[in-house]
Amino acid sequence: MTRRTSIYLLVFVVLSIGAVVKATRPKGPAPITYRIPAIDPDELTKVVITQSDGTIVFERPSKDDPWKITDPLSFAADSNALKAVLRPFEKEITMDLKMSDDKESFDRYEVSPEKGITLELYQGGDLKVALVIGKSAPGGAAYIRPVNSNEVYRARVGSRARLEKKAEAWRDRHLFPFKADDVTEMHVIDEKGDRRFVREDGRWILRDSDAFDLDQRSIDGLARSAANLRAKDILDKTDDAWFASPYLRLELRAGDAHDTLIVGDEASKNVRYAKRLSDNQGFTLRQSSLGGFFKSDDDLRNKAAFSFKEDAISKVELAKGEHRLVVKKNEDSWNVEESTDGQVDDKEVRSTVTRLLRLRFAAYKPDESFPSTKPDDDSLLRITLESKDGRREGIVVAVREGENEFLAHRKGEEAVFSIRRRLLDSSRRLLGEDIPEPKRPGMPPGGRAGLPPGIRNQLPPGIKLRP
Numbered sequence: 001m002t003r004r005t006s007i008y009l010l011v012f013v014v015l016s017i018g019a020v021v022k023a024t025r026p027k028g029p030a031p032i033t034y035r036i037p038a039i040d041p042d043e044l045t046k047v048v049i050t051q052s053d054g055t056i057v058f059e060r061p062s063k064d065d066p067w068k069i070t071d072p073l074s075f076a077a078d079s080n081a082l083k084a085v086l087r088p089f090e091k092e093i094t095m096d097l098k099m100s101d102d103k104e105s106f107d108r109y110e111v112s113p114e115k116g117i118t119l120e121l122y123q124g125g126d127l128k129v130a131l132v133i134g135k136s137a138p139g140g141a142a143y144i145r146p147v148n149s150n151e152v153y154r155a156r157v158g159s160r161a162r163l164e165k166k167a168e169a170w171r172d173r174h175l176f177p178f179k180a181d182d183v184t185e186m187h188v189i190d191e192k193g194d195r196r197f198v199r200e201d202g203r204w205i206l207r208d209s210d211a212f213d214l215d216q217r218s219i220d221g222l223a224r225s226a227a228n229l230r231a232k233d234i235l236d237k238t239d240d241a242w243f244a245s246p247y248l249r250l251e252l253r254a255g256d257a258h259d260t261l262i263v264g265d266e267a268s269k270n271v272r273y274a275k276r277l278s279d280n281q282g283f284t285l286r287q288s289s290l291g292g293f294f295k296s297d298d299d300l301r302n303k304a305a306f307s308f309k310e311d312a313i314s315k316v317e318l319a320k321g322e323h324r325l326v327v328k329k330n331e332d333s334w335n336v337e338e339s340t341d342g343q344v345d346d347k348e349v350r351s352t353v354t355r356l357l358r359l360r361f362a363a364y365k366p367d368e369s370f371p372s373t374k375p376d377d378d379s380l381l382r383i384t385l386e387s388k389d390g391r392r393e394g395i396v397v398a399v400r401e402g403e404n405e406f407l408a409h410r411k412g413e414e415a416v417f418s419i420r421r422r423l424l425d426s427s428r429r430l431l432g433e434d435i436p437e438p439k440r441p442g443m444p445p446g447g448r449a450g451l452p453p454g455i456r457n458q459l460p461p462g463i464k465l466r467p
Helices: 005-026 078-089 103-109 214-225 287-294 345-356 421-430
Strands: 048-049 053-060 068-071 093-100 117-124 126-137 141-146 152-155 185-190 193-200 203-207 246-254 259-269 271-276 280-288 313-321 323-330 335-338 381-389 392-400 404-410 416-420
Touching: 005 214, 005 404, 048 078, 093 126, 103 141, 103 152, 185 214, 185 287, 193 392, 214 246, 214 287, 246 287, 271 287, 280 287, 313 345, 313 421, 335 345, 345 381, 381 421, 404 421, 416 421
Parallel strands: none
Antiparallel strands: 048 053, 048 117, 053 068, 093 152, 117 126, 126 141, 141 152, 185 193, 185 246, 193 203, 246 259, 259 271, 271 280, 313 323, 313 381, 323 335, 381 392, 392 404, 404 416
């Protein structure tokens, strides 16, 4: 046998063995073809959740209407809880694993009719999704079985725990049906008095009260708090005695719609009874959720240093004693127009201007008087903004070394406020004052080495810290 023939024979033997091995090797798992197509939760009009103890039906006429429980109760549904159930179906859901196609495994994965939870999603009269959801799996997954199928999969459809609730637990716990942005009026009666906040042309004002300029951010927060009030428990009945001496009366209006909540006696520690007048429905709610409504007028006074919007400013002026800096906006950049202290850092100019446009006072100080009104007092920091249409607004700050807060007032007004020192550090640096740069967050005591003072000088001989 020649050498070439031997090589051919060897190659033939190797290929034959490979073919036999390939033919006898067990086949791997077949690709999983089943998947749940993506659906738009906003287009769904009916959701049915069936457990061993009964069926809960949620319905709405259209996507613009709120969800309601229609069986076995008849109440508004907790839309946020329902959205959490529907959110995983916004994208196509592929199966992580195929676990079984045998009925005997149903109990193991809790997808049997007795142990599973059936979820049905409808768009109009069309059934879009029908699943039996079994026990939860790691990573936000659960074991599932398509209805009328024996195949069991693991897929990321959300936790089963979101569905394991009685019908009563699905009731909407929001005390008002309004969104915060839609609220046009808040009438608050409490121990602080009787105050009516009205939104006109996008700004909150006080109606039927001693008027003062309201802090828009604070009142917006109050409207959000009111619109988002949620009950701790929903009560089957109420007692008029609980509300004989109301703790708080809160009326909200959104256009022509309105409703009123009365908060009464304590039900338990940090929990009070409440009643909604439109349907006399009783609740309990946590007292801590009501704290914002008991703010004083001083707390609600406007704390924005300037009324301009950021895109309306064309010039910023800083002055303290003999030092002066003027920067002007040129298209999208800020340029130094005047500086008594020579060259200034452009980056710090930009960051300082941004900070000034958002400047807010810390608190209203009705019992304080401004320490100086002399125009030549070099301890006074004067900040002036000019808008594109030529309007000017300014504040005057009495700088006191060693204090974390200074007193300030708006030009042309007598009301005195406090302002935090750190908010003005960069402005004072631009005017030539020796104000240390703030330390970077996370810098350990002792600098880069993270060593306390004194220890740095006690290192063993021959060991030096890298500068």
